[in-house]
Amino acid sequence: MTAVVRFVTVSKNTVEICEHFIGFVVVDDTTGKGLYETLLDILKSTNLELNNCRGQGYDNGSNMKGKNSGVQARILKDNKRAFFVSCSCHNLNLVVSDAGHSSVTAELFFGVLQRLFAVFAASTQRWQILKEHVNISLKSLPETRWEGKINAVKAVRFQIAEIRDALQELCRMSQGKDAKLRSELRGLCFEIESLSFLIRLVVWYDVLQVINKISKALQCPKVDLHTAMNMIDGALLQLQTFRESGFETCIATAKKMAEKLDISQTLPESRTPRTRRFFDYESQHDERPSDPMKRLEIEFFNKLCDIAISSLRERFEMTQNVCEPFSIIRNSDNFMRLDRTQILTKSKALENYLTGEDENSDIDGRELAEELESSKAYFVAAGMTDLSALVMISHIIDKGLDEIYPNFTVTLRIFLTLPVTSASGERTFSKLKLIKTYLRSTMCQDRLNGLAAMSIEHGICNELNFSDIIASFANKKSRKVPL
Incomplete structure (x- = not known):
């Protein structure tokens, strides 16, 4: 468990929002009660009073944000002015996750991207072929950071023709050698050469671009809740505008890409009943529009946008309630x-x-x-x-x-x-991976916290006078008896 304190300091007639690392703590009991008691011990060891706390922020784990037995609920019982603000970046990530599970079509899209990465990353020879065709290499899909998937989408969005050429070259090289690989490569070529895939590619890039930019901006420690809520309102407005008129723009962009790939600029008229049930198993009876473009708009685009908008409102409702008295x-x-x-x-x-x-x-x-x-x-x-x-x-x-x-x-x-986000706490865990490696597996907790503090708070560390510190250390450790 990592602890970070946020406060507003006034020095030399300037005001600064600060977030500083306190330390890492080994946690054996990860329940809400166990984490709550551990947090109280941290505050006690640093001479911080819980009654002076005016805010608390964590990730979206149930043991942290639980309404009844979570850490935030237990702290609010002791101090009702320790207002809980759920991490805005985690909330944005869950918004994209909700949109990603809005339909089967939306879910299958990321499967194609992961298959593209996997087929080239399987060997250095295949990766070299890819590098000869593209400027931006393909990215693996993050398992949890949904807004981070924009890196994988961006690489395909602006290099679709080059990736197709790399697939075709790899397919020619595998002829007569690996039938399984050749079949997979031809299947991927068929997937990315469809207008449906191109439309989904453009739609997902536009949606992820809105969320990812705001998520990056909110990770700055100096951002306040007013700025955060303005950004969220802006994202909501962008998604609503995109929902009303964005599909036609995406179709136009996808058709230009299809023209560049020299493929059909129309969608298939129909599918067999068995295939239709596979792609749209939510439907109980066939009442879908006959126009395939309209069907894609209703079943994919509208669902994705509607769920993203409703999720954005719902997940930031608690933050809005905290901000309302300060309006x-x-x-x-x-x-x-x-x-x-x-x-x-x-x-x-x-x-x-x-x-x-x-x-x-x-x-x-x-x-x-x-x-x-x-x-x-x-x-x-x-x-x-x-x-x-x-x-x-x-x-x-x-x-x-x-x-x-x-x-x-x-x-x-x-x-x-x-607090706006728990990004500072996440960064400390990134430092933890660099400090506590397999070569330092037996490091004691005090030494770990000392090295972590020096690395994380390097700005303060650089201002220290090491000559005085060395002299003080030498005096304490000296074995000579003064005469």
Whole structure:
């Protein structure tokens, strides 16, 4: 188990969102209770109080995010202000996974891509033939990272003709040698030379491109929930627009690719009843459109887009609920558009939201409303409108206004502290693979955490004065008796 702490620090009149590695812990009990007790031990060993926690974020494991016995539920019982935010990158990954299982046609597409990679990666000679034809090599499909499949899709999307040529050359070389390989190669050529495959290739690339870009952007530690939700809303709008008019564009692109491959630009008119049942076993009776293009749109494209849109809304509903009480300060445009009564109402609601079990709140709602009213005029006079939470608090600290707007500053810091993803924790595991190799299999836990901290927090490590550290170490370990 890895632990990472996120906080907002103010130094030299600058505001910075920081995420720092605490350490690795060996976990024997992986249940919600066991992980919860381990987390409490970590906080105790680092002199961190659970009551001071204002956010918690994990992956989507049931033992972590479980509503009843998960770690987040147990922590919320002790501190209801430790708001749980599910990892946005994991949620986006599950959105693509849901879309990938929307229909049989969608699932079989990735099977063809994996077969393409497997047939060339089976030997160095085949891989050399592939490299002679393409600039971007084929990629294996990740088992869990669905948005990462865009690398495999991209390699085929823009090099379909070159890959076809490599398959044909390999097929000629295997003539009279390996009948099984020759049969597989001809089958792959038949698959990728169909207009149906080209349409699915273009559709999947467009969908994965939207999700993958947002997933990469959200992995930055300095991203806040306001920026994250804006990105998610943008992705939702893109998918909705794609659902309405994207299929015709994909068909036009696929036909241009088909023209380049010199293959048919139409879909087969019909299939035999037995084959139709194989490709569409969900249908109980044959009421599908007779037009094969319309059938592909309904059974593949519409299903994929509808499930992706509904999954995107459902999986980020919890994050939206956490952000809702902070809506008044998510950007300056929110409270600038409200009148005094509305600001007071929302400020009081936020005060209640930030009230703990001891009936003490982090802010005073009435004073926050007064500060927002005052800062409204200040931001307008300064020509600053529609600002993010990070920009607002950076300006307040830079101008020395934090004593004038204490409740506003505290509220902004709490909001920026809320985690967006667990990407920093995932990165620490990547470092763990590099540090604890088979050559260091007997390394003790303290040494592992020390080496990991030096590697992960290398920015802080580079600022240390090693001469002083060496001198201090030498004094402690010296066996000479001072005279």
